[in-house]
Structure formats: structure tokens, C-alpha cells
Amino acid sequence: MIEDLYKKRRQIRSAWDQKRIPSKELIEGLLKKTLEFAPSKQNLFPFKVHVIEPDNTKDLHNIAGICALHKTGSVNNWEKNLNNKSNNTDYTKAPWVLIFELRLCEPNSFVTNHSKIHNDWTRFNQIMPSRYRKNTNMKLASTEIGMYIELLTGLCLEKDLAISYIMSFPNWSLSKEGEYMKDGNKTGYTWDKLPYITEAPVMVVQIGYKAPIKDPLATKIKFGHSYEENKPDFKTVINFHPKRTD
Amino acid sequence: MIEDIYKKRKHILSFDETIIPDKNLINSLLKKTWELTPSKNQFMSYTAHVVGPEHKSYKKSIYDICTMNESSANNNKIIDKPRLNENLMCLLTAPYVLIFTNRYEDTPNKEQSYLISRGVYYEAADKDNFERNMNINLLEVGMFSKILTGLCLENNLDITYTKCFSTNYKNWEKTMPFIKTSPLLIMSIGKGKKAKNPKTYKGEVTDLRPDFERIVEWI
Numbered sequence: 001m002i003e004d005l006y007k008k009r010r011q012i013r014s015a016w017d018q019k020r021i022p023s024k025e026l027i028e029g030l031l032k033k034t035l036e037f038a039p040s041k042q043n044l045f046p047f048k049v050h051v052i053e054p055d056n057t058k059d060l061h062n063i064a065g066i067c068a069l070h071k072t073g074s075v076n077n078w079e080k081n082l083n084n085k086s087n088n089t090d091y092t093k094a095p096w097v098l099i100f101e102l103r104l105c106e107p108n109s110f111v112t113n114h115s116k117i118h119n120d121w122t123r124f125n126q127i128m129p130s131r132y133r134k135n136t137n138m139k140l141a142s143t144e145i146g147m148y149i150e151l152l153t154g155l156c157l158e159k160d161l162a163i164s165y166i167m168s169f170p171n172w173s174l175s176k177e178g179e180y181m182k183d184g185n186k187t188g189y190t191w192d193k194l195p196y197i198t199e200a201p202v203m204v205v206q207i208g209y210k211a212p213i214k215d216p217l218a219t220k221i222k223f224g225h226s227y228e229e230n231k232p233d234f235k236t237v238i239n240f241h242p243k244r245t246d
Numbered sequence: 247m248i249e250d251i252y253k254k255r256k257h258i259l260s261f262d263e264t265i266i267p268d269k270n271l272i273n274s275l276l277k278k279t280w281e282l283t284p285s286k287n288q289f290m291s292y293t294a295h296v297v298g299p300e301h302k303s304y305k306k307s308i309y310d311i312c313t314m315n316e317s318s319a320n321n322n323k324i325i326d327k328p329r330l331n332e333n334l335m336c337l338l339t340a341p342y343v344l345i346f347t348n349r350y351e352d353t354p355n356k357e358q359s360y361l362i363s364r365g366v367y368y369e370a371a372d373k374d375n376f377e378r379n380m381n382i383n384l385l386e387v388g389m390f391s392k393i394l395t396g397l398c399l400e401n402n403l404d405i406t407y408t409k410c411f412s413t414n415y416k417n418w419e420k421t422m423p424f425i426k427t428s429p430l431l432i433m434s435i436g437k438g439k440k441a442k443n444p445k446t447y448k449g450e451v452t453d454l455r456p457d458f459e460r461i462v463e464w465i
Contacts, residue, residue, distance in 0.1 A: 001248070001251070001400060002248070002251065002393070002396040002397050002400050003278050003282065003397065005248060006282040006393055006396075007281075007282060009282075009284070011284070024464075028462075031458075031462050032458050032462075033249060035455070035458055035461055035462070037249070037252050037253055037255070039255070039257075039407060040455065041409055042453060043453045043454060043455040043456075044455075044456070045455060045456055045461055047461070048460075048461055048462075048463065049461060049462045049463070050463050050465050051462060051463065051464050051465060052465050053464060053465065056465055059465060103461075105456070106456065106460075108452065108453055108454055108455075108456070109447065109450070109451075109452035109453070109454070110445045110447075110452035110453035111453075113447050113452055138381060139380065139381065139384050139413070139430075140409060142381045142382075142384035142385045142388065143384045143385065143387060143388040143391075143409065143430070143431055144388060145385055145388065146384065146385035146386060146387065146388020146389040146390075146391075146392070147388040147389070147391065147392045148388075149385075149388075149389065150388065150389040150392035150393055151252060151392055154248040154252075154396065155248060155249070158247070158248055165284065165286075167286050167382060167385075196463070196465060202381070202385065203385060230288065230355050230356075231280070231285065231288050231290055231355075232288075232289070232290050232351065232353075232355070234276075234277055234280050236290075236293075236349075236353075237280055237290050237292070237293060237294065237349070238276050238277075238280060238293070238294050238296065239293055239294070239295050239296065239424065240269075240273070240296045240298065241295060241296065241297055241298070241301065241304075241424055242298075242300075243300045243301070
């Protein structure tokens with residue numbers, strides 16, 4: 001069942017249905033359900049999700065610019081030679097966009113009690129204003145965001161929703177003083193276009209229904225194709241370690 | 247329903263050492279996960295090292311590294327008399343322990359090679375800087391582990407995630423020479439014997455997750 005479900009997922013680039021828009025109730029229900037059973041160390045969830053609604057066209061446009069690598073507003077500029085518009089419909093726009101960013105956590109009762117009992121408030125990076133932006137917490141947040149997104153993906157696929165992931169956007173790194181150093185991209189867009197993004201963005205996710213058309217920008221995984229994008233072999237990624245004889 | 251499967255997950259403190267899932271089953275679940283997990287530019291620039299039932303000494307080393315890390319995270323203040331750390335017994339008792347580490351891609355696929363030849367830069371394929379790719383790898387390892395979790399639960403296997411360890415591979419390679427890059431996540435697989443209960447204080451659950459509204463903001 002898990003296998004059949006996740007097998008359905010495709011990265012949608014230019015085939016988002018512009019007529020059939022998932023309702024807010026549906027998206028909210030899926031996000032809530034995901035939060036119910038997503039795991040998090042100490043249950044602190046060191047990240048936040050900004051959900052850009054379909055009618056917020058200004059921010060959706062800005063996000064497209066932020067995630068674009070080309071001045072045309074394209075991620076890869078492949079569509080310059082492709083007719084991805086028909087009947088004046090632009091299929092590149094996903095109706096729902098989620099931005100995951102880092103978050104300074106508030107301590108839950110366990111963390112508060114643990115810190116009081118041991119008279120040590122430095123134990124949990126997730127709640128420390130001086131440490132939550134640093135690498136250790138960023139690494140934890142990245143893993144937990146990956147887990148959250150994969151659960152959300154399963155729930156979306158169950159509802160026949162398509163979900164795509166974007167990680168091509170300007171990064172924020174940390175100065176020695178603990179301030180963010182913010183990159184821009186070729187288009188001149190930065191995350192400052194969205195004033196509610198105040199912490200390092202980690203991932204952008206798009207959700208919607210797939211239009212009943214062939215995605216002209218779909219990833220090509222056909223072996224031998226000149227644009228073949230196959231994965232590394234199983235044995236390259238998974239290493240069993242048999243009993244040593246030495 | 248996928249919800250019903252994932253709801254079954256419990257954080258396992260110790261596994262039943264008398265029940266050893268077949269290696270072929272674990273291998274097939276890993277293969278399926280490898281097929282299903284997405285990766286940016288298809289790099290999958292991480293490795294899952296599978297430490298099987300025969301490797302008691304490796305598991306003891308993993309346990310020691312995690313115990314040492316927990317005690318240093320607590321500034322060595324919470325030192326009781328020597329005892330086994332209940333939170334980390336999963337590492338000693340699980341038949342299978344997976345250690346995910348960063349991986350340098352020395353043989354990019356055709357598309358990656360073509361783009362590299364056109365001047366595109368990939369950290370994952372840069373021998374000197376591939377570890378900088380860590381946050382992407384961590385995110386993707388999170389995705390991989392979650393799909394593997396679903397497949398395990400479907401097969402009545404339990405799992406535990408461990409994130410309390412030194413990420414400096416030099417602390418690992420002394421006893422586990424196959425660890426040559428930074429560890430990212432540990433995942434234990436087997437048949438659960440004892441699961442963690444919610445933490446309580448004076449009868450009240452204390453480690454509740456934050457409210458939905460704190461995590462999700464509508465724009």
C-alpha cells in the first residue's frame with residue numbers, strides 16, 4: 001500500500017490544474033493530520049510552515065521569482081523551446097505553496113522541568129535564542145522537515161493531489177555574530193520580498209491537482225535517454241556490512 | 247489508509263532480541279525505499295550503512311558514542327552511577343541499525359555529467375566540499391527514513407530514530423572503519439519490546455507538541 005501510494009508521485013513542473021483548486025479545508029486537514037503523527041525530538045518542532053493561499057497572487061509571483069534561476073522566471077529555462085501554454089493557460093503555477101523555515105521553539109513542560117531540575121538551560125538548542133540558528137539545530141530541523149514533508153506527501157497522494165519540492169532558492173547563512181547573511185539570485189529577487197520570512201528558509205513545496213495534460217518538463221528517467229537522470233545504484237546508497245573475518 | 251499505518255509508530259526503547267527479521271525482508275524494504283525516495287538532481291548523496299544482527303560490537307560502539315554525546319550535551323551534570331541508558335538501549339537490542347552518512351558522488355549520471363561539463367556546480371560531486379551539502383542530505387534522509395518507516399510498519403516491524411550522537415566521523419571510524427564521512431541519522435529496526443510512554447510530571451503529560459497554529463501560518 002505504501003509502495004503503491006508513493007509510486008504515484010511525480011515532480012510537477014508545468015502541469016498544474018488551474019481550474020480545479022484544492023479547498024483550504026482539505027489542505028488544512030492534511031497539514032493538521034501530518035502534524036499529529038510527524039516525529040520531532042523532544043516534540044519541539046523547530047520549524048514553521050507558511051502556507052501561501054491561491055488568491056495571494058502577489059506572493060506566489062514573488063516566490064516564483066525567488067525560486068527562479070533565470071530572468072524569465074523559470075527554474076531551468078527549458079520551457080523556452082516548449083509550448084507549455086495552451087488556451088492562454090499557464091500550467092507552471094501551483095495553487096498552494098508552502099515555505100518551511102527554521103523556528104525558535106518555546107519550551108514545553110518537559111523541557112522546562114528538565115532544565116529546572118538540572119539547573120541547566122543550555123541543554124536544548126531548539127529553545128535557545130543564541131543557538132537555535134546554528135548548524136546543530138539547522139541539521140535537526142532539516143531532518144524533521146524531510147520527515148514531515150514525506151508524511152504530507154503520502155496524505156496528499158491519497159487524495160490524488162500532486163506535490164512538488166523545490167530547493168533552488170537563495171540561501172541564508174549565519175555570520176559569526178549570529179545574523180543572517182542573505183543571498184539573492186540572478187533575477188534580483190530575495191526572500192525579503194516576503195516580510196513574514198524571518199528565519200532561514202529550508203524548503204518550498206507546491207500542492208495542487210495535476211492537469212489532464214502531459215507535463216512537458218517532466219523528469220526524464222528513461223534509461224539510455226540523452227537526458228537520463230537515473231539514481232545512483234542501490235548498492236551505492238545502501239551498504240550492508242557482513243561479518244568480518246579479520 | 248496511510249494515517250492508520252503511521253499512527254502505529256511508537257518510539258521503541260528496546261527491541262526483542264529473540265526475533266530477528268529476515269535479511270531478505272530488510273533488503274527488499276530498503277530497495278523499495280530507494281526506488282520511492284525523491285532526490286534533488288537524483289544525487290542521493292548519502293549512504294545507509296546497515297549493521298546487521300551479527301554485529302554486536304559495532305552496536306556497542308554506536309551506543310557508546312551516543313551515550314557519550316548525551317552526557318556531554320548535559321554538560322556532564324547528569325551523571326548517576328554507571329548504568330545502561332534506557333533511552334539508547336534500542337541501539338544495543340535492535341537486530342538492524344542503519345547509520346546514514348554523507349556521500350561524495352564520484353560517478354555522476356549522464357545528465358549530471360552533461361551539466362557539469364556545461365559549468366553547472368554541484369557540491370555533491372565536489373570532493374573537497376561535498377559535506378557542505380549536508381542540509382539537503384539531512385532533509386532527504388528524513389524523507390528516506392519516513393518512507394522506510396511506513397514500509398516497516400506495514401510489515402509489523404518497529405523502528406526508532408536517534409539523533410543524539412557526535413557528527414564528527416573521526417569519533418566513529420576508530421571502531422567502525424566504514425564510517426568515513428559525517429553521520430546524519432541513526433535508525434533502528436526490529437520487533438519492539440518496550441516503547442516509550444509520553445513524559446509526565448505529577449500525572450500530567452509534559453512533552454506535548456506545539457499547537458498547530460504555532461507551526462502553520464496562513465498567508
